[in-house]
Amino acid sequence: MMAARIFRRAIPVVRQARSYADVVSTGPQMSFTFASPTKVFFKEASVKQVDVPTLNGMFGILPAHVPTLQVLRPGVVTIFNDDGSATKYFVSSGSITVNADSSVQLLVEEAATLDDLDIDAAKANLEQAQSEMSGISDEAVRAAAQINLEAHEAIVKALA
């Protein structure tokens, strides 16, 4: 019996260690840079997902997204951090670049958190923009006024 015990101890016991499956590596992490000309919001940060409003619709960018170039329209950018929290910014316009190495550059002209925007002022501006639209005939001025109107509509929609 003693011999058996010693013998059992002598042989290394191969035991199947049970644990959770390894995290599936999804490839390179997203290196996210989000900046305006005067302020840097994220610099080469690692985030889970970014939702951006572009001229071609709303894009949700995850790591290993197919490389693309897009131009933004006024709207809300939502950033989902690694820890699960989400931050929202209202952006005026800009561009987003997704590169092959999963780096994302989001460059915007103006960005503000939703708290910084006043919904009453936004509604007043929207009404003013709508009234201006009706009185314009020149093409270029009309286009500028249209952009103005869309921006205000987006602000009001974001704050609603």
Next chain:
Amino acid sequence: MKASFFHFTFSLRLRSSVCLTFIAVTMFARTSALVFSPQCGQVRNMATLKDITIRLKSIKNIQKITKSMKMVAAAKYARAERALKPSRVYGAGALALYEKTDIQVAEEKVNKHLIIGVSSDRGLCGAVHSNVGRAIKSQIALSRPGTEVMVINVGDKLRALLKRTHGKHILLSCKEVGRKPPSFGDASAVATEVLNLGYEYDKASVIFNRFKSVISYKTESKPLFSPETVANAESMSVYDDIDADVLRSYQEFAMVNIIYMAMKESTTAEQSARMTAMDSASKNASEMIDRLTLTFNRTRQAVITKELIEIISGAAALN
């Protein structure tokens, strides 16, 4: 002469050595002034006290001005450097695409080259403007013969540098640069004008001074590409199919971003260069003031000694 006789008799009556000295000094001072006037025919005349005083006063004023300019430049530099940090991240983001895809334009295909030189209107900042001007001139000189090179000046100083020799290359000049810190709106205005000109370039470069430290900056050139070049580049095939409109908007925005980055770096480099230039100017001025003060004192003592010699020799001649 009658006056001098009167003084002689007057002094003899008084018989006081002090009075004699005083009156004699005034008389001989007057005569010595007549004899040693600066207009009198010597070729190399030793500067009189008055000349040195005038010169000393003007150099002291200059030193005050350069010192205050240095203070102003230091304050503006501190502000520009603080604003440069986010602009650098922004600019790096704008250039990231071109660096990662490494788009090149084949030299043979370049028929039209656009150079955007970024500097400012104001001088007294060392070699800032001439460095950019020199880089532009060398790019024009090194371009393949037959290539049309056109230059856009942001800043009046560049226009002044290039007007005489390379006047036919100048396409557009921008003024009122450098008075206030550059904003995104300024860069946007420049880019709008460039686009409105409708110049179809094959290759473009932005030449500016990149700020490295308070005492050093480096003249650099960053490339800009036309939408056609980007659309046809091989490395861009990785990117999901992109509309021509989207690509054009993207390129226009990239142009504004790169010009903005160049303007920000350029102002910081210019203010730091002005600070060092004004600092060395004030130092030179104080050196000159020291030397002149010594000369002034020497001259003053020499004048007094001369007068004393004349008095004493005059008195000795009387006895």
